[in-house]
Amino acid sequence: MTTTDTSTTSAPPGPAPYRWRWAALFVILAAEVMDMLDALVTNIAGPTIRAELGGSAAVIQWLGAAYTLAMAVGLITGGRLGDIYGRKRMFLIGAAGFTVGSLLCAVAQNPELLVGARVVQGLFGAVMLPQGLGMIKEMFPPKEMQAAFGLFGPVMGLSSVGGPVLAGWLIEADFFGTGWRMIFLINLPLGAAAVLAGLRFLPESRSPHPLKLDFPGMLLASLAGLLIVFPLVQGREHDWPLWSFLMIAGSVVAFVLFGWFEARKSRAGGDPLVVPSLFRKRAFTGGLVTGIVFFSGMIGFSLVFNLYTQIGLGYSTLTAGLAMAPWSVGMVVGFGLAQPLQKFGRKVLHSGTLVMTLGVLAILVTINLAGIGVSAWQLAPSLLFTGIGMGLLMAPFFAIVLAGVEQHETGSASGTLTAVQQLGSAFGVALLGTVFFGLLGGNVATAADDVAPKLRADLAAVQVTGARQDAIVTALRDCGRDRAVAKDPQQVPASCVRLEQAARAAATSPQSGAAIQKAVMTAGADAGKEGFGIAMKTILWVVAGMLLLTFAVAFLLPKQPLPEDQMPH
Structure with missing residues (x-):
């Protein structure tokens, strides 16, 4: 029984x-x-x-x-x-x-x-x-x-x-x-x-075995990030003084100190902000570099593209927002496409990088072909393509990097990668924004030279020739350059005052004055748009280079992603 x-x-x-x-x-x-x-x-x-x-x-x-x-x-x-x-x-x-x-x-x-x-x-x-x-x-x-x-x-x-x-x-x-x-x-x-x-x-919720706080580690990481971002943003406006380079060098020292402190804390049995053993993993260090380069390029591009469309092309804020929508839609599509392809692991990430690179180059070709009159509709296909590549790249990124670390390190690795995503965003805004603004003055001046023949023809049509014509053309070039690099957009540069005076002096009647004003305004607007376009195209080449670097560094990552049931979420 x-x-x-x-x-x-x-x-x-x-x-x-x-x-x-x-x-x-x-x-x-x-x-x-x-x-x-x-x-x-x-x-x-x-x-x-x-x-x-x-x-x-x-x-x-x-x-x-x-x-x-x-x-x-x-x-x-x-x-x-x-x-x-x-x-x-x-x-x-x-x-x-x-x-x-x-x-x-x-x-x-x-x-x-x-x-x-x-x-x-x-x-x-x-x-x-x-x-x-x-x-x-x-x-x-x-x-x-x-x-x-x-x-x-x-x-x-x-x-x-x-x-x-x-x-x-x-x-x-x-x-x-x-x-x-x-x-x-x-x-x-x-x-x-x-x-x-x-x-x-x-619900009320807390960890039964929480890690201790690491405020010194956080302060060192904060200092290191600030020391690199601050001079990149502010250095250009002060003509790159010595302190800007000293701060950048100081950021390297701060990052080294951070690594030393975290290792020391770990050896003493503490709870470091980042588990030092992660940096001995090829997948993790490769993931950090990949993440910083990729997110720097993408977020920096997003900022510069909005500056180009709004300030350069004169889009309204709503039109500029709508112009970015295809990129965001493409990203959602790319995420969706990546889900059934997860078994291909790193190949999906590499494919996304190449698709993005082609999309960025397609934007460049579109701007080249359409010129200063490029519309949001003309930009939409290449932005959509770029977004699809971004979704394909981002979808497997975290799972692939985490596949190369030990199970007990996944929590620290995941948190660090998320923080690096944000740090890369700040770095990209600082770096690409600074490069873009640094290019504008020279590019607008170059564009003013390009529109000078048409301006001279328009001025000659109303009998403005010789020295008076030369004065207007020269002042237009100087005014465009000075406006592009002005630290205070509300202040009118002296060169623009000279332009206005030269235009008034050349007028022989109210009718000729109106014609001169129209010719100068048209040439100035065209030079501004073209100058912004030249700077935008340079940034696109930089972003394409960053994506190719991302493609190369991604070979350090594991071939297969971490299974979903082992992800720390």
Whole structure:
């Protein structure tokens, strides 16, 4: 006779899944959307903000770099704060702080306060964002986990498509006379809703074995990042003084000190910000270089392209936002195409890099063929193609890099790669923005020489010849160059005053004066557009080179990605 003891032979039922898990997931997704939008909107709004608040061209760069640099240095520490003090608590603090930072951005009355408010947004965003992933892993049973994480792709895709368009529309609509400030004010109801819904629906969650905080490591990483980004943004405007090169050299020293400190902390049994053993892995170091080069190129390109379309071609903010939409749509398509191709691993990443390179070169060809009248519709096919390549590259990137590290290192490696993504974004805005602005003066002057024959013909048609014609042509060249490099866009350069005086002096009647004015304005506008186009084409060559470097460095990565069930999410 046998009996069955159910108390010993059947496993006790596990805890029931968290009741409000789907509502909590949408709260977490709302936070992701706020971050995605705020990372994108200043690329569209930058020229408008500078026109109202003033400041040098560096202001446009700092609007993006301040946010992403603050986010980069805070992300890993933000995750540990949730492990120690509770993920719900830190999510709510992060969301509330992010909302306050958005309000500070919206009410800023000068560029310095706005850039400072962007730092506040980035730091609190770094506290808010890492908490969601830990809560999802605790809330959802294994059979629902994939579906929960699967929602991130579409939501992020829609945000990347809609973000620039929304920014352009809000600025152009000028609700209640707020102009560009509405791109930040819109975060107030979103942030308040996230806090209130978070109080109600998010679960209490923390790690049973949290890692200790590494504030010295974070400070060293912050210092190293700032020492490289600050001189890249500000050095050009001060004609590259000695301090700019000393700061760049100092950043190398700070990164070395960071590595030494982390290794020392690890040997002493502490919890370093980054596990030092990762740097002995070829896959991880290759992933860092790949990530920095790739994200620098892409985010830097995004900024420069918006400057080109808005300031150079004269697109409205809405048109500029719509012009970027094909790129974002392509990225979503590329992500979708990459999913069934995951088994091909590194080949998918390499294919995406080559597709992107061809797309970037196609943009260059389009600008060459269409000239100064290039439209958003003409740019759309090559931007779509570029976006598809970007999606193919990004989709397997993290899984491929993490396949080359030990299982116990995946958490640190994943957090570091995410931080490097943000650091690369800040570096790209600083580097490519600086190269672009540095090229403009000379390129506009060159373009003025190109339009000079037509200007001379138009002036000769109204009997402006000889020395008077030469004075106008020379002053137009100088005015275009000086406007392109002006530190204060509100101040009229002396060369432009001379141009106006030369045009007035050449007029013999009201009719000839109007004709001269029209000829000068047309030539100036054409030279400006052509000069911006020359600078844009140079940047496209730089980006293509960065993509080919990405292709080469990616050979250091493993051939196959880490299986989905081993990803740290």
